[in-house]
Amino acid sequence: MKSNLIILVAIALLFASCSKPLKTIKPGEIWPDNNGVHINAHGGGILFHEGKYYWFGEHKIEGEKGNQAWVGVHCYSSKNLTDWKDEGIALEVVKDNPESQITEGCVLERPKVIYNAETKKFVIWFHLELKGQGSDASRSGVAVSNNVTGPFEFVKSFRPNAGFWPQNVQDFHKLPVADSILAKYCGGKGCLPNHPDSLNILGRDFEGGQMARDQNLFVDDDGKAYHIYSSEENSTTHISQLTDDYLSDAGNFVRVFSDRYMEAPAMFKHAGKYYLIASDCTGWTPNAARLAWAPTVFGPWVELGNPCIGENADSTFYSQSTFVLPVQGKENAFIYMGDRWTPKNAIDGRYIWLPIKFNENGIPYLEWMAEWDLSVFEKM
Numbered sequence: 001m002k003s004n005l006i007i008l009v010a011i012a013l014l015f016a017s018c019s020k021p022l023k024t025i026k027p028g029e030i031w032p033d034n035n036g037v038h039i040n041a042h043g044g045g046i047l048f049h050e051g052k053y054y055w056f057g058e059h060k061i062e063g064e065k066g067n068q069a070w071v072g073v074h075c076y077s078s079k080n081l082t083d084w085k086d087e088g089i090a091l092e093v094v095k096d097n098p099e100s101q102i103t104e105g106c107v108l109e110r111p112k113v114i115y116n117a118e119t120k121k122f123v124i125w126f127h128l129e130l131k132g133q134g135s136d137a138s139r140s141g142v143a144v145s146n147n148v149t150g151p152f153e154f155v156k157s158f159r160p161n162a163g164f165w166p167q168n169v170q171d172f173h174k175l176p177v178a179d180s181i182l183a184k185y186c187g188g189k190g191c192l193p194n195h196p197d198s199l200n201i202l203g204r205d206f207e208g209g210q211m212a213r214d215q216n217l218f219v220d221d222d223g224k225a226y227h228i229y230s231s232e233e234n235s236t237t238h239i240s241q242l243t244d245d246y247l248s249d250a251g252n253f254v255r256v257f258s259d260r261y262m263e264a265p266a267m268f269k270h271a272g273k274y275y276l277i278a279s280d281c282t283g284w285t286p287n288a289a290r291l292a293w294a295p296t297v298f299g300p301w302v303e304l305g306n307p308c309i310g311e312n313a314d315s316t317f318y319s320q321s322t323f324v325l326p327v328q329g330k331e332n333a334f335i336y337m338g339d340r341w342t343p344k345n346a347i348d349g350r351y352i353w354l355p356i357k358f359n360e361n362g363i364p365y366l367e368w369m370a371e372w373d374l375s376v377f378e379k380m
């Protein structure tokens with residue numbers, strides 16, 4: 001009799017735990033962390049490590065001033081992708097040292113963290129603009145840590161791939177820059193070419209390194225990591241292999257989407273194919289997202305148009321991509337992570353997370369959902 005009762009209670013408890021509704025994700029709403037404070041991790045990305053997700057992003061402050069970096073890169077952890085624990089500042093900007101490349105007031109954007117299993121280091125890459133120089137510097141910054149939540153130590157900043165030509169370099173890139181512009185496009189008389197490629201920005205920047213603004217990282221199944229960055233005055237994207245320690249670009253890269261002015265690149269791999277979601281180049285103002293796919297990381301990349309459908313598709317539901325998160329333990333589960341920027345009060349930026357769905361041809365698409373939970377992936 002007593003044992004029957006115990007079994008009944010056990011079944012009831014099991015049932016109660018199974019039927020507990022999953023917490024929901026509400027794109028565009030305030031997203032409180034474990035302290036009830038809106039998550040402050042903009043332009044971010046997520047690393048899954050030893051059973052937990054770690055969300056790293058730009059810590060913004062109030063007002064327009066918040067568009068510069070006064071604090072650093074904020075880290076949060078979660079097991080379920082809805083409840084986030086504040087893990088503090090993983091990489092701090094440097095206070096009281098104007099000589100530092102990451103001095104407070106610099107622009108430190110789109111931080112992304114990956115783990116190197118060989119060196120056992122966590123490596124963070126970010127877009128760096130030196131303080132007071134607008135967007136002229138166009139550099140990549142790298143910092144490392146032995147612990148996932150930091151503190152990360154700044155290693156260096158640079159323009160990638162100095163002294164290396166991309167795999168798909170064209171002959172004219174190697175001509176003396178001024179001559180190539182004049183002879184090839186301006187009949188030797190001097191004028192401003194209207195086609196960015198004709199400026200040969202690649203050739204101009206060959207020695208000093210290529211411009212790198214909006215950026216992301218992608219680690220393939222074989223452990224090779226890639227740096228994807230908007231280059232050549234934002235006109236062209238570069239996909240660049242990292243060295244085995246993930247601390248540098250390896251000099252092995254391709255130019256893609258020439259003259260397409262892609263920003264906010266986010267790469268993922270699904271069923272053996274590589275996908276990239278990106279944006280157009282309109283600053284903080286949202287625009288229509290772009291989707292592309294390729295059989296290999298280096299291409300050939302083919303654009304597939306705007307992956308968003310329905311109302312507000314042309315503004316990516318008022319967001320700009322920052323990362324595509326593979327949900328752990330599920331085959332076809334990916335989350336689009338975007339930012340809804342609020343440049344007048346940077347700290348108030350919102351997060352637009354949506355499940356990536358696949359149509360009958362296996363092409364990814366995004367639909368607005370005001371509230372959803374991870375069970376959407378069960379139905380895919």
Ligand code: GAL
Nearest residue numbers: 109214263264281282283284
């Ligand atoms: C966006 C870019 C952001 C930020 C912003 C500044 O296009 O994606 O990361 O740099 O411009 O205007």
